[in-house]
Amino acid sequence: MEGKIPLIGEMFPDMSVVTTHGVMKLPEAYAGKWWILFSHPGDFTPVCTTEFVGFQQRYDQFKALNTELIGLSIDQVFSHLKWTEWIEEKMGVTIQYPVIADGLGKVSEKLGLLHGQNATATVRAVFIIDPRGVIRAMVYYPAELGRNMDEVLRAVKALQVSDRMKVAMPANWPHNELIKDKVIIPPASNEKTAKERKVSGEGYDWWFKYKDLD
Numbered sequence: 707m708e709g710k711i712p713l714i715g716e717m718f719p720d721m722s723v724v725t726t727h728g729v730m731k732l733p734e735a736y737a738g739k740w741w742i743l744f745s746h747p748g749d750f751t752p753v754c755t756t757e758f759v760g761f762q763q764r765y766d767q768f769k770a771l772n773t774e775l776i777g778l779s780i781d782q783v784f785s786h787l788k789w790t791e792w793i794e795e796k797m798g799v800t801i802q803y804p805v806i807a808d809g810l811g812k813v814s815e816k817l818g819l820l821h822g823q824n825a826t827a828t829v830r831a832v833f834i835i836d837p838r839g840v841i842r843a844m845v846y847y848p849a850e851l852g853r854n855m856d857e858v859l860r861a862v863k864a865l866q867v868s869d870r871m872k873v874a875m876p877a878n879w880p881h882n883e884l885i886k887d888k889v890i891i892p893p894a895s896n897e898k899t900a901k902e903r904k905v906s907g908e909g910y911d912w913w914f915k916y917k918d919l920d
């Protein structure tokens with residue numbers, strides 16, 4: 707692989723992509739919005755079909771979170787169009803989000819989606835990107851395992867709360883086994899704050915404080 711792939715906390719690299727909705731410039735096309743870029747190994751494959759339907763069925767929920775979706779695979783636009791037409795005809799589901807046609811694999815290479823030597827298909831990656839174009843989360847699944855779209859929705863919701871309240875989000879939020887839907891106050895960054903936390907706030911210890919969602 708040539709060059710360094712973008713990581714969490716870095717800007718999504720500027721690029722022009724060919725999609726089923728025409729040429730788009732990323733990240734600028736989604737300025738001011740959250741967006742999910744998800745790659746799939748190939749069109750006309752069963753697991754990918756279940757994922758496309760799963761994302762489409764939650765598209766309104768993503769939009770309600772000011773979040774857009776964009777797919778990607780190393781296929782041509784005509785293949786994406788034929789496949790999404792098939793999904794509409796056979797499954798009654800109209801895919802409304804754009805799909806990147808990365809026929810030459812250039813975008814996939816830039817984003818680190820080709821795992822293993824001589825890979826010709828992408829893994830199942832999910833990038834969550836914020837309204838400033840910063841990559842906030844990256845997840846990779848292998849071809850044989852379809853992703854959980856509800857977890858992607860949960861991650862967007864949790865990141866939005868984290869930004870708004872300047873807090874960290876517990877496991878399985880909002881159904882955490884210990885603190886339910888409460889949110890975690892980030893670790894004390896100095897001695898004074900640590901001492902204050904020994905005598906104030908809700909928590910298990912001074913380093914494990916939490917509070918209600920607002």
Ligand code: BEZ
Pocket residue numbers: 747748751752753754755849850
């Ligand atoms: C699928 O989407 O069904 C699939 C794609 C690549 C390898 C294995 C399964």
